[in-house]
Amino acid sequence: MDLSFYTQEVAPAMMRGLWVSIGLILPSAVFGLALGFLAGTLRVYGRPVWKRAAEIYGLVFRGFPLLVQLYIWYFGLPQLGIYLSPYAAAVMGFSLCSGAYHAEYVRGALRSIKQGQLQAARSLGFSRTRAVVSILLPQAIRRALPGCGNELIYLIKYSSLAYMVTCIELTGEAKILASMFFKYLEVFFVVGAIYLALVSLASWGLNRLEKLVSIPGFEYVRR
Amino acid sequence: MTPPIPILRLADIHKSYAGQPVLKGVSLEIERGDIKVIIGPSGSGKSTLLHCINFLVSFEKGRVWLWGKEIDPANKPELYAYRQKVGMIFQDFNLFDHLTAIDNIQIGLVRVKKIAKRAARERALAELARVGLSEHAHKYPAELSGGQKQRVSIARALAMDPEVMLLDEPTSALDPELIGEVHAVIRDLAAGGMTMALVTHEIGFASALANEILFMENGVILEQGPPATILSQAKLDRTREFCAKIAHLHTGGRKPV
Numbered sequence: 146m147d148l149s150f151y152t153q154e155v156a157p158a159m160m161r162g163l164w165v166s167i168g169l170i171l172p173s174a175v176f177g178l179a180l181g182f183l184a185g186t187l188r189v190y191g192r193p194v195w196k197r198a199a200e201i202y203g204l205v206f207r208g209f210p211l212l213v214q215l216y217i218w219y220f221g222l223p224q225l226g227i228y229l230s231p232y233a234a235a236v237m238g239f240s241l242c243s244g245a246y247h248a249e250y251v252r253g254a255l256r257s258i259k260q261g262q263l264q265a266a267r268s269l270g271f272s273r274t275r276a277v278v279s280i281l282l283p284q285a286i287r288r289a290l291p292g293c294g295n296e297l298i299y300l301i302k303y304s305s306l307a308y309m310v311t312c313i314e315l316t317g318e319a320k321i322l323a324s325m326f327f328k329y330l331e332v333f334f335v336v337g338a339i340y341l342a343l344v345s346l347a348s349w350g351l352n353r354l355e356k357l358v359s360i361p362g363f364e365y366v367r368r
Numbered sequence: 369m370t371p372p373i374p375i376l377r378l379a380d381i382h383k384s385y386a387g388q389p390v391l392k393g394v395s396l397e398i399e400r401g402d403i404k405v406i407i408g409p410s411g412s413g414k415s416t417l418l419h420c421i422n423f424l425v426s427f428e429k430g431r432v433w434l435w436g437k438e439i440d441p442a443n444k445p446e447l448y449a450y451r452q453k454v455g456m457i458f459q460d461f462n463l464f465d466h467l468t469a470i471d472n473i474q475i476g477l478v479r480v481k482k483i484a485k486r487a488a489r490e491r492a493l494a495e496l497a498r499v500g501l502s503e504h505a506h507k508y509p510a511e512l513s514g515g516q517k518q519r520v521s522i523a524r525a526l527a528m529d530p531e532v533m534l535l536d537e538p539t540s541a542l543d544p545e546l547i548g549e550v551h552a553v554i555r556d557l558a559a560g561g562m563t564m565a566l567v568t569h570e571i572g573f574a575s576a577l578a579n580e581i582l583f584m585e586n587g588v589i590l591e592q593g594p595p596a597t598i599l600s601q602a603k604l605d606r607t608r609e610f611c612a613k614i615a616h617l618h619t620g621g622r623k624p625v
Binding site for chain 2: 264268360
């Protein structure tokens with residue numbers, strides 16, 4: 146078996162692609178989480194107009210296929226005179242879509258916390274906003290973690306759509322390489338394994354994080 | 369001589385839930401050092417009344433004064449300052465589940481009173497010691513018994529330096545053998561001169577502490593007076609009937625001595 150194809154062609158292309166993918170995933174994860182916590186919180190505790198806005202956000206960004214969203218940002222916005230780089234369009238698309246899903250987990254987590262705690266906080270002189278931020282959200286984060294972690298794992302894989310708006314990441318590099326050498330089976334198997342590794346790493350990290358922030362008697366019993 | 373200004377005064381509080389009236393014009397004055405015990409059947413509006421005093425529920429009509437100054441709930445900074453003066457104890461404790469006992473007390477001091485962390489910690493420890501829970505400072509709510517949780521919640525309220533405490537059935541969610549430790553803490557507060565309004569069904573405990581018992585039914589205060597009068601020689605048949613029933617419950621049918 147000739148390994149030179151892997152060392153000469155596959156490895157450098159995959160390394161290039163991997164860094165672009167990581168460069169897409171990390172900021173999208175951060176912006177997505179921020180958006181999700183904001184939208185999810187507004188849906189439960191926002192004033193009516195903000196609540197409505199967050200609802201519409203969730204509906205639209207979970208309703209439009211992600212690929213369609215990316216096409217709108219990259220190919221559609223120039224019609225309005227807004228030109229985004231492929232990278233910017235992809236990060237924006239991923240963040241907005243991911244945030245819409247995170248918001249659902251956050252909403253559920255906030256709803257699961259007994260209202261009495263909000264009342265107790267207010268009885269101590271907390272404003273509603275301060276009570277939500279310093280009493281309810283720290284608990285909601287812990288409850289939302291499994292769901293949000295799942296969404297982060299999805300994000301790793303839907304980052305592979307970035308090449309459709311010409312941002313050449315792992316999958317994009319793989320596609321170019323595979324068609325150049327007509328070795329689809331080999332190349333996509335390697336690229337799949339790299340995603341699998343990324344996902345495994347993320348699951349391990351998320352598990353560690355869940356354990357790290359767990360509070361006795363607050364989450365389900367872990368043995 | 370002018371009469372003393374009451375710490376708390378409520379006038380003509382009306383509250384309904386979904387068109388169903390719960391409070392139909394309740395007025396009340398609480399003077400410094402008073403211990404008012406509110407009794408009455410479920411659904412009579414006792415708990416709602418306490419929540420109205422603190423503006424934790426909004427009400428359609430009625431006014432509230434603290435030291436003669438009317439509270440305007442639309443004025444938020446004033447409302448938050450007022451709530452610090454009026455401590456509230458809930459039936460089901462409402463501790464913050466993600467915080468240890470000491471942090472439950474500390475968070476209000478740091479976030480609301482803006483006290484430096486170290487000073488807040490000392491104060492929180494002192495309050496825990498006051499309710500006899502120093503050795504449980506670092507336990508989470510789930511690791512505490514019901515009685516301990518309620519004592520932490522009392523410590524948490526006391527840390528804000530309240531001038532009045534509102535206690536909404538503080539022991540009714542507790543196992544019978546844990547009630548005593550919470551009663552002891554409340555008795556200490558009374559001995560320290562704390563002004564209180566207490567909703568309870570523990571009639572024996574209440575009558576020993578109260579300087580006045582208020583009997584509520586159907587959203588109004590039906591009758592009020594010193595414990596001895598209300599419990600044994602109430603004017604209204606309904607009051608006598610209710611008092612007899614709860615006394616019977618607590619003495620197991622024997623005549624109270």
